[in-house]
Amino acid sequence: MSKEFSTAAVIGAGTIGLSWTALFAGHGMDVWVSDPRPDLAEAVKTALAEFGSHLAKQGFDVEGLEDRVHLAGDVAEAVRHADIVQENGPEDVEFKKDLFATLVREAPSHALLLSSSSAIPSTAFTGDLEDASRVLIGHPFNPPHIMPLVEVVPGERTSEESVTQAVEFYRFVGRVPVVERKEMPGFVGNRLQNALNREAIYLVEQGVVTPEDVDAVITNSLGLRWATVGPFLGSHLGGGPGGYRHMAEHIGKGMKQMWAGLGQPKGDADETEMLIQAVEKAYGSSTYSELSETRDRKQLAILSVLDEITTNTDKEN
Ligand SMILES: NC(=O)c1ccc[n+]([C@@H]2O[C@H](COP(=O)([O-])OP(=O)(O)OC[C@H]3O[C@@H](n4cnc5c(N)ncnc54)[C@H](O)[C@@H]3O)[C@@H](O)[C@H]2O)c1
Known part of the structure; x- marks a missing residue:
């Protein structure tokens, strides 16, 4: 495991945050989760059971997955030891403005501050920050523990070093990052x-x-x-x-x-x-679970076959 990326904070544990949580823990990271939802413990437990089986099918070591995931009392506690923070709260610019002010204040100074935002560019919620060099978008496709793509979108004040680190981080958790050089609405x-x-x-x-x-x-x-x-x-x-x-x-x-x-x-x-x-x-x-389980099974099967072909082609060359 990379020393640089040993602890993650996941802020917002809905559809996207729970999936990131499983992915990060599945890569050996300690993950601190913060969300005011009253059923947080139950939601995390259910997600780790379901998504853990998906990660196992992708060949990741899921032994002790639950032991690496911790529930935080608030955002400050979640980010206290974080190397990276992945934000997945409501898609609301005022929420993200407040939250990122807290993240800049409370997270260690080396921590990357990433937002899963689908449509709001980071320049829209970092204007009031003194230092926005560590803030950028890491936009996944749902569910991020299966879909490889992450769109890495720097804001106007994001440092080039943070872009490089974000690319390294997403590769570390087995994703395929693509850097996008302009904050187009909806990204690419x-x-x-x-x-x-x-x-x-x-x-x-x-x-x-x-x-x-x-x-x-x-x-x-x-x-x-x-x-x-x-x-x-x-x-x-x-x-x-x-x-x-x-x-x-x-x-x-x-x-x-x-x-x-x-x-x-x-x-x-x-x-x-x-x-x-x-x-x-x-x-x-059909129920949501029936449809989403069928989708996930098919997507995992496609990924597994593509992975096998890539590995065999690499060996041949
Ligand atoms: N759902 C998708 O397909 C998808 C895909 C890519 C990116 N995204 C982006 O990811 C983000 C989250 O989307 P989602 O679909 O998971 O939403 P969601 O509604 O499922 O989850 C949002 C979570 O944020 C929590 N929250 C609210 N206030 C909070 C606070 N103060 N601190 C911490 N958590 C708080 C809520 O309780 C909820 O659990 C959005 O920015 C969205 O645009 C969503």
């Missing part, structure tokens, strides 16, 4: 997701397909492809031996004409209600 992953979701909603709104049909289109084509190659390498291969140049100069021309006709859904309350009812009709007969 959610912008891409929303571009696709906007078109998916439009196609349902227009009566072209149902939500289930859209899901079948994605999981049987683009989803499979994107687990192996991203859109650029996919296009490079789609162009055949002529590569991306052939794709861009030939098929790409027709695709560009399609951009102008992409849909703009209404986004009003009636449409939202129509979508809710359509999704509930499609999936409402």
Whole structure:
């Protein structure tokens, strides 16, 4: 275990914080958790049991996982010995302003202060801080103990050293960090997701397909492809031996004409209600646990096969 990253503080133990807790403890770290929720002890226990089994399937040593996780009475206690702090509280700029003022004051001076925020850039909540050099976004995809990507997004006053350390830290816990050099609203992953979701909603709104049909289109084509190659390498291969140049100069021309006709859904309350009812009709007969367990099982299986192929390819080369 790295000496530099031996103790973590997880602030906010909801969907994301509980998953980080298991991941960090699964990498041998001591983890201090702070959340005012009255059922904190029970929530942590349940999460460690469930997520611990996922980590074991990924080959991590989960022996003594619970012994490394500690409940803190408040934020100050949680961060007292932290090498890194991962914040996962409500997505609210005022909350994050107050909290990060406390973190800067209470955490050791070497501690990295990371926020899981999906949409609020760190520059928006660090303006009042005297020193914002250690604060930056480490945005995961749900659930972070399974999904490898972490978007590392420095704010205007984040130091380059903190960016390097954040990348090292997320690699240490087995993630794949990608540094993003501008604080775009929604960062990169959610912008891409929303571009696709906007078109998916439009196609349902227009009566072209149902939500289930859209899901079948994605999981049987683009989803499979994107687990192996991203859109650029996919296009490079789609162009055949002529590569991306052939794709861009030939098929790409027709695709560009399609951009102008992409849909703009209404986004009003009636449409939202129509979508809710359509999704509930499609999936409402299964419980959240049934659906999420199936999702996690499939994602772990994909990761395991990809990992095996990468290891074998590395050995061959
Ligand atoms: N859910 C996702 O898919 C997802 C994905 C990536 C990032 N995020 C981001 O992660 C953060 C947390 O999201 P979530 O989905 O886990 O939310 P959540 O509502 O499940 O959890 C938030 C937790 O913060 C706790 N909290 C409230 N006040 C607090 C305080 N003063 N100190 C400590 N904890 C406090 C709440 O009790 C709650 O348990 C948000 O910033 C969100 O944008 C969410």
